[in-house]
Amino acid sequence: MSNLNIVEVEGLTVILGGCVVLDDITLNIRAGSFTGLIGPNGAGKSTLLKVLLGLIQPVRGTARVFGHAPGGSHGLIGYVPQSANTQDSGFPVSVQDVVMMGRLGPDRIGGLYNQADRDATWEAMEGVGLASMAKQRFGSLSGGERQRALIARAMCGGPRLLLLDEPTTGVDVVAQDDFYNMLTRLKESHKITIALVSHDVGVITSMVDDLICLNQKVFLHGPPGEALKDGMIGKAYGSQTEIVMHGHDVPHRHLPVHGEGDENG
Amino acid sequence: MAMMCPTGICPSMERGTRMVDMLSHGFMQRALVAGLIVGTLCAVVSVFVVLKKLSFIGAGISHSAFGGMALGALFGVNLTFSAMAFCVGVALLIGWLSRRGGVSEDVGIGVVFSSSMAMGVVALGFSGDYTVDLFSYLFGSILAVSSSDVALAGGTLAVALVVVVALFKELLAYCFDEEWAMVRGINTRLIQDILMVLLAVTVVVSIKLLGIILVSALLVIPGAVGRVLSENYRGQMALSLAVAQVSTVAGLYISYRFDVASGASVALVAAFCFFAAVAWPRRRA
Numbered sequence: 001m002s003n004l005n006i007v008e009v010e011g012l013t014v015i016l017g018g019c020v021v022l023d024d025i026t027l028n029i030r031a032g033s034f035t036g037l038i039g040p041n042g043a044g045k046s047t048l049l050k051v052l053l054g055l056i057q058p059v060r061g062t063a064r065v066f067g068h069a070p071g072g073s074h075g076l077i078g079y080v081p082q083s084a085n086t087q088d089s090g091f092p093v094s095v096q097d098v099v100m101m102g103r104l105g106p107d108r109i110g111g112l113y114n115q116a117d118r119d120a121t122w123e124a125m126e127g128v129g130l131a132s133m134a135k136q137r138f139g140s141l142s143g144g145e146r147q148r149a150l151i152a153r154a155m156c157g158g159p160r161l162l163l164l165d166e167p168t169t170g171v172d173v174v175a176q177d178d179f180y181n182m183l184t185r186l187k188e189s190h191k192i193t194i195a196l197v198s199h200d201v202g203v204i205t206s207m208v209d210d211l212i213c214l215n216q217k218v219f220l221h222g223p224p225g226e227a228l229k230d231g232m233i234g235k236a237y238g239s240q241t242e243i244v245m246h247g248h249d250v251p252h253r254h255l256p257v258h259g260e261g262d263e264n265g
Numbered sequence: 266m267a268m269m270c271p272t273g274i275c276p277s278m279e280r281g282t283r284m285v286d287m288l289s290h291g292f293m294q295r296a297l298v299a300g301l302i303v304g305t306l307c308a309v310v311s312v313f314v315v316l317k318k319l320s321f322i323g324a325g326i327s328h329s330a331f332g333g334m335a336l337g338a339l340f341g342v343n344l345t346f347s348a349m350a351f352c353v354g355v356a357l358l359i360g361w362l363s364r365r366g367g368v369s370e371d372v373g374i375g376v377v378f379s380s381s382m383a384m385g386v387v388a389l390g391f392s393g394d395y396t397v398d399l400f401s402y403l404f405g406s407i408l409a410v411s412s413s414d415v416a417l418a419g420g421t422l423a424v425a426l427v428v429v430v431a432l433f434k435e436l437l438a439y440c441f442d443e444e445w446a447m448v449r450g451i452n453t454r455l456i457q458d459i460l461m462v463l464l465a466v467t468v469v470v471s472i473k474l475l476g477i478i479l480v481s482a483l484l485v486i487p488g489a490v491g492r493v494l495s496e497n498y499r500g501q502m503a504l505s506l507a508v509a510q511v512s513t514v515a516g517l518y519i520s521y522r523f524d525v526a527s528g529a530s531v532a533l534v535a536a537f538c539f540f541a542a543v544a545w546p547r548r549r550a
């Protein structure tokens with residue numbers, strides 16, 4: 001493994017249900033970087049994260065995470081899945097129980113949770129402002145609160161790499177700010193590497209070190225400033241898009257330009 | 266084959282109505298001990314059955330025990346042994362079908378379950394062995410429980426408790442969020458297989474008392490009552506144990522007193538608990 005890259009993906013092709021979802025993807029995620037992943041719906045962003053987690057097997061190409069094949073470094077990865085609503089909302093577990101599941105691991109089989117687990121769980125819940133709801137049933141939380149609980153679950157294992165799939169969907173603006181501040185803090189203090197999928201191009205480009213724009217293929221991979229200049233985002237999104245800029249080269253949002261859009265990209 | 270009197274206690278036989286009288290019979294002592302063991306086992310397993318929505322799988326496995334027993338009768342193998350082997354096989358097959366995809370899980374279970382019952386009927390036909398007391402195997406009997414059955418149930422309970430305690434946090438995570446368990450490096454395939462085998466052995470050691478058809482009542486209802494009345498799995502587990510014990514003890518008493526198949530009386534008491542729990546006024550919407 002290169003010292004510089006925590007994730008190395010080469011020639012990765014994924015086929016799901018007979019459809020090519022990722023086509024010959026090559027990309028890296030640098031150690032200590034904050035990488036943003038953008039792309040339209042169905043672009044394969046979640047699929048890419050799942051490959052890195054070892055949940056989906058590619059048909060071609062390789063992915064290496066911390067120098068290992070995916071699935072070989074669970075303890076080092078924190079993951080926030082795309083939707084917090086997939087779990088059965090009546091499931092009889094408290095917020096604390098769910099967050100504590102972040103401490104599971106193959107080396108932890110056969111024992112109960114210990115004090116260190118409880119401390120880490122508590123710290124993670126405080127980090128997302130859910131400590132006061134620790135005993136509440138997970139399913140009784142609002143969508144945004146659940147999302148925060150899942151962020152805490154990802155954090156309490158002490159990850160070196162955070163894979164976040166639209167983690168702030170349904171999270172209110174204040175909590176979003178808190179969340180992004182928390183990420184920046186973590187990145188500085190713990191030297192964590194972060195990969196974040198988001199549709200919020202504005203926020204993401206103002207925060208990240210690297211931007212990857214994905215739509216079946218990699219359309220763009222580099223520092224966000226350069227990336228935005230050459231209209232690659234538009235190509236990835238399959239239509240002419242206009243990036244509304246404001247302030248110092250901060251794109252606010254991208255809008256399709258009506259009348260001259262090439263729908264098929 | 267079929268008997269007029271499912272418990273085998275002749276109606277004319279002198280029977281006391283008090284628990285003490287009931288316990289003066291050796292068969293009732295065995296049935297009661299077996300009931301407490303089987304109740305505990307079913308209560309623990311039913312929590313996971315309810316959490317992971319496996320009730321149809323439970324019914325599928327228990328019905329397939331019929332096939333296993335009939336094959337045992339055909340080949341002259343011990344029926345409990347053949348049912349055990351068959352049910353564990355069926356349980357793992359169902360687990361494999363559900364992982365493989367392609368066909369939806371309930372369809373897979375439906376096929377496995379009906380075909381193994383059919384196989385049982387065919388095997389019984391070939392064996393021509395009508396000494397098998399079909400009625401008590403289907404609906405349970407307090408007279409059917411031998412001391413080796415009690416020993417087998419006790420051993421099974423001990424092993425099951427060790428497994429469940431050791432793997433509790435993994436089992437819970439698997440039921441709650443399978444993908445997350447995989448992300449954390451838990452072998453969810455193995456966890457699923459363990460749960461399936463647990464379900465299968467629970468079914469088999471419960472059959473003598475509860476019957477092939479009615480064992481599924483105790484595989485679902487105790488955990489369901491716990492889930493209805495509790496916000497947390499700990500409370501669910503405690504309530505599940507309570508409901509299973511009350512159902513078996515009361516059910517066995519009713520079986521003894523009124524001469525009905527024990528599986529039926531236990532299932533009815535459990536069902537009563539379930540409806541009472543659902544009707545119970547709650548804060549939760």
Ligand SMILES: Nc1ncnc2c1ncn2[C@@H]1O[C@H](COP(=O)(O)OP(=O)(O)OP(=O)(O)O)[C@@H](O)[C@H]1O
Binds near residue numbers: 019
């Ligand atoms: N299990 C599956 N079987 C078949 N196709 C699948 C499967 N999972 C995903 N896909 C397809 O793969 C494509 C990429 O899906 P993915 O979830 O990675 O997109 P995404 O970029 O995360 O989109 P979104 O922004 O909507 O979250 C989609 O077209 C989807 O239909």
Ligand SMILES: [Mg+2]
Binds near residue numbers: 045082165
């Ligand atoms: Mg996605």
